[in-house]
Amino acid sequence: MDRDLAAARELAAGLAVRAGRLQLERHDTLRVGAPKAHANDVVSDVDIASEQLIVEAIREAFPDDAVQAEEGHGRTGNSGWTWVIDPLDGTRNYISRTGPWSVCIALYQGEQARVAVVHEPVAGETFSAVDGGGALLNGQSIVASSGPPLAEALVGVSFQPNPATKERAGKVIRDLLPVSGDIRRLPAALNLVYQAAGRLDGGLCLDTNLWDIAAGALIAREAGVILGGHGEDFTTELTIGAAPGLWPTLSERVRATA
Template sequence: MDRDLHAARDLAAELAVRAGRLQLDRRSTLKMGAPKAHANDVVSDVDIASEELIVDAIHAAWPDDAMQAEEGHGRAGSSGWSWVIDPLDGTRNYVSRTGPWSVCVALYEGDEAQVAVVHEPVAGETFSAVDGGGAFLNGERLPVPAGATLDKALVGVSFQPNPATKERAARVVRELLPVSGDIRRLPAALNLVYQAAGRLDGGFCLDTNLWDIAAGALIAREAGVVLGGHGPEFTTELTIGAAPALWDDLAARIRAIGIDHT
């Protein structure tokens, strides 16, 4: 089935901006729900309202598409296309007012990402990509990131905050922090798009869900960031990204730490 990918990108961007505006408007009146998988896996009524806004509009435009959505509004489809939605990536930052968050929307045909949007509401930045068409920030094409040697590199760190994953992530940080320029902990989507924009030289995401990384990974790849995991393909268990000049060193060091599940 043919699909106008640029129209899909434009709708995803419009919806992400609308959800971001809702999040800014309702931040002072949000209500927290019960934690999900663990005590640090928090959700608010704003997460849910944002997801409903995005899912309902996409369903109206393409009713036969499937959806994977973090807060439970997913649905089956028959078109062969599926949307992967994280309505608020970085809820802990959003709720505590301690850091950035984003709205993430990706469109897949089968197993291949075709469209991606990551919107950061506070900065008013919308990162986007269509497969094979490059990566963009607010409509301006992003150049291939130059990167830096590891001793000068700024490295992004993202991980699920459950006890087992925190222990595995700590092993990576213990190894990287002394030999890198510095590290920054960020939600996974922003980790990846900041690599695309050259703000980070590289990074890793550990034990994510597909909706955490689907949009950011396509944008990073389209900008020229090299992606992988324990092998040549990145996975939700481990996504490593880096500018081409840094990739070999950073990937080798992270893989050598031995952080795969035991």
């Protein structure tokens, strides 16, 4: 089944911007609900309202598409296309006002990501990609960094804040921090799109969900970032990204400890 991917990107970008505007407007009145999988897995009423906004619009535009969404508004479909949605990636940052967050929307055809949007509401930045069409930031082309030596590289780190993953992340960071230029902890989607824009030279994501990385991964690849895990392809257990010149050193180092 053919689909106008440029139009799908425009729809996703518009919805991400609308959700981001809602998040900014409701920042002072948000309500935090009960933790989900563990004490640090928090959710707010704004996460849920943002997801409802996105899913309802997609349902209206593409009633036969499946939806996979973090806060439970998913559904099955019969078109062969699936929307993967994280309405607010970085909820802890959003609630505590201690860092950035984003709205993430990806469109899959079967098992292949075809469209991706990551919108950062505070900065007003919309990263996007169509499979095979390059990566964009607010409509302008972006490319990965040239890949400096690891000792000069800025590396992003993302991980789920459950006890087991924090212990695993600690081992990686203890090994990587002394030999890298520096490290930044970020939500997974922004980690990936900052690599796409050349702001980070590489990064890793540990124990994510598909909605955390689906959009960012396509944008990163379209910008020239190499992605992998313990094998040739990345997984939700381990996603490593790096500019081509940095990839051999960073991937070997992370694989040895992650």
